[in-house]
Amino acid sequence: MGTLDPAQIARIQAQLAALEAPEAPPLTGEELQHYWDRGNKRRPIRPRHSDNTKVNLVNGQRRWIAFCASLPNAPAWKPLLRTLSWDNRGLAESFAKYLVRRPKNRVGAESTVRRYLRDLSAIFKKYSGADLEERVRNHFFTVAKVEITPKFGLRVEPKRKDVLNPSGFTYLAHFSWVRDRTTFKIGLDRLDDSLIRSFLMWTGCRRHELVYAPPKNHQDKIENEYYGESDAYTDEDDGLDEYIQQPRPAQCWVCEDRLDDRTHNPKLRVLCWEDVNLWILRDPMGDGGRDYLAMQILLRFHKGSQNETVPTWFPFVEEKLPVLCPISQFLAKALAEGVIDSEGYDTRAEPFFNTKISIPAVYIPWKKEFWHKPVFRQTVESVEGPEKSDEPLTAKMFDNNSGRVGQAAGLPSNFPSYVYRRGNLEILDKNYRPSIRDQGARHKPNSVVFQRYYNNAKRDASAQNAGLGRGTHSPYLDVLSHIGVQYDENAPMGVSDEVMRAIGPDSTVRRLEREWSELEAELQATYGKSTKATGADKKRREQKWNELRAARQKQRRTVGSILRKDHFKKKNAEELKRQLLGIHAPQQPLQKVIFSLPERRVLADILGDLDEDLLEDDIPKEPTELRAPSAEVAKQVEAPPAPGRTIAPKPWYASMIQDPVSPPAPMPMPADAAVIQTPPPPYTPVANSHPLHTAIRGEKRAYTEDPAEHIPDDHPRKRRHESPKPSAVNNPSGSGNGAGTPSAARKSTLERHECIFCRRRFTRKGTMWNCAERHLRRRETEAVSCPVPECKSKGIVLENEMRFKNHAAVVHGKDLRPKITVRTKTAETPPRKQHRVGPTLRIKLVTSESVKSPVGSAVTSPPETGRSTPKIILTRREEQPTPRPRIILRVAKGRGS
Incomplete structure (x- = not known):
């Protein structure tokens, strides 16, 4: 071993000093007698409950x-x-x-x-x-x-418990990235949701081990009622221990150099960044091939961890299909949030897949500021738009996402998160010994919990096949065990107000509406207006309104559930009737979803390809291609997708489904646009040339309408994205010239106004103004920093709101809501002085297209770009006497706005 440098010696000395702890002197006989008497006098200690x-x-x-x-x-x-x-x-x-x-x-x-x-x-x-x-x-x-x-008449038998098998998980993972029309706040939320579901499926953990799952009203119930009532346990504070006044702080055994602030903090009893280990393994196959990525996650705050903690490390490996690879998704998340603490590896994904290490494994470190911070956190609104906070994602948010995903995927019944755990335990029970299954489930050895509570209702085995010599594997079981055996993406997801008015309120809603009317009349007679009620009357009014609103929502959910069940029953009956009449229609393919974000469309094409026949050298290209659009989607605000307009081939997992999806009636379109997959408005070619829309793998190529253009010609997946050639049916004229250009109807789109903070696009300018004003109200200081990346990198900060709006109009061409001051003329206000007649200064804000020289000659315009460059022209003219100088701001709209 070589000589240590002084900096390394100082660092080792500091670590040794931090590890030193003063030894406490042993307790004397008098102190031991004190604890003896104290223990006999006080009441029992309260048990340690969750x-x-x-x-x-x-x-x-x-x-x-x-x-x-x-x-x-x-x-x-x-x-x-x-x-x-x-x-x-x-x-x-x-x-x-x-x-x-x-x-x-x-x-x-x-x-x-x-x-x-x-x-x-x-x-x-x-x-x-x-x-x-x-x-x-x-x-x-x-x-x-x-x-x-x-x-x-109480129910005795347990309810049917759904199980999510691997084919069902593949279907939902594919649907979430390729066909899901529901939106999240930002793309990083969708990435988090997909990672949570992967961890639930392949670890079998409960949701509270990954996200924060507080009981309803837990703070009020625990602090005021559980500890507030006098019981048989210790209610009084025994005071400080006179012999041991400073207890020894607990150390975090995962980080080793930080105090343990997670064990007693419910918000940190979830998966944090130090619980995840990312590795690069040297040729794990042993065939002289490439290096692979592997990951381990530690889950220790499981059910019953207050009494007995059973920490467990769960391994993850690379998958050929990116849609099923949690490592690729976790790497995209780490790069998007800037968590990796290694220069050269913290911004790009390419170095991870081009290594040839000389040691068995290399560990990827995380930045220390992310230690003891939840991996899955909430997204909050800030001045610059949605961003990740330090608060953990709650189980209620995840359950709401699960409900939306289940409805959007067309599942007939509810979609709870516990189906992942049952599916994982069934996989382990079929392929591993019972001890491995009990270890993953955190059950006690040789317990009967799995047989009694997980495997009691449905048997995933066919004695008929085994007895007649057909083996234990049966395709019938795969179909019957699929969670979406009768799925339909066109099933109703909600109930409109017209339907609710036609159905009318139920007895509970009618009673609450009558009580609400009586209360409103009483408060109006007392206060003149019910909204002016104070004190107990105000609280009584709010409580009654909350009860009425909850009853209406409950009735709406019940009606929605009934309509959804009726939809599947009606569809099933119609199919039986068609077969009885001899109508055997071909299975209709799925309707392709065209997303508003170009990056989301590219991700859907990459993750939607389920071809596993790839060469070994082509596999590293998948995570690399996945990284660029994943990073852009993680930053941007999601918008609802446009209605589907093209037909895509049926994926392989649809063979598990008996009933095909019936696409909605196609929209009338011109013949020349029937085979064109053009992006929906407002993503015109000019909008797609935004700097954020970078090309995959660093090439300077913008996102275009054809997803196949993002994949190189020699890539093995190129054939899956080839567009169909126009035929005589699609192009009646027989000419191929018009087949590659959108129609005129597609070019004439509505003008969309983009918020300068969050990049949301609105049809009405007033709505965009409201969005910008909400961002401005969230700031904590009078100064406003420009959120545009070019100005943000330069650190441009404007003194106040007015100067910021002027900066946005002049520099960026963003017309924000003007600040209007209304002056009223009173008797005390002296009349304004009349200005003398003379040349008046006139300010006109124009673009380079409309600038004319003072002598009338046209000013030479710069080359055409995505946005015209604004200029300021100052002229003088003779005017009639006016009360004050006249200032006119006129903004000519550029092509890029």
């Missing part, structure tokens, strides 16, 4: 309080709770009958009654300090099963 368990106890406590309030004379609930015993077992029977007949949230399943009675036992222990007698608990369950269930 937030969900605490919220469940609070909900059970609320049910018991409501039950006690319904009893005669409304006895106190705490003393009555302590009287639960075998001699007073009828009290629990009365509580069980109350649960199934209470006005709101009536129980419909036997398992719910049993769970509520278990919660009652836990509440009894919380306030009495002792366990409820075992025969009393058994009596609870006997009453629920033998008496209550048959009398009230």
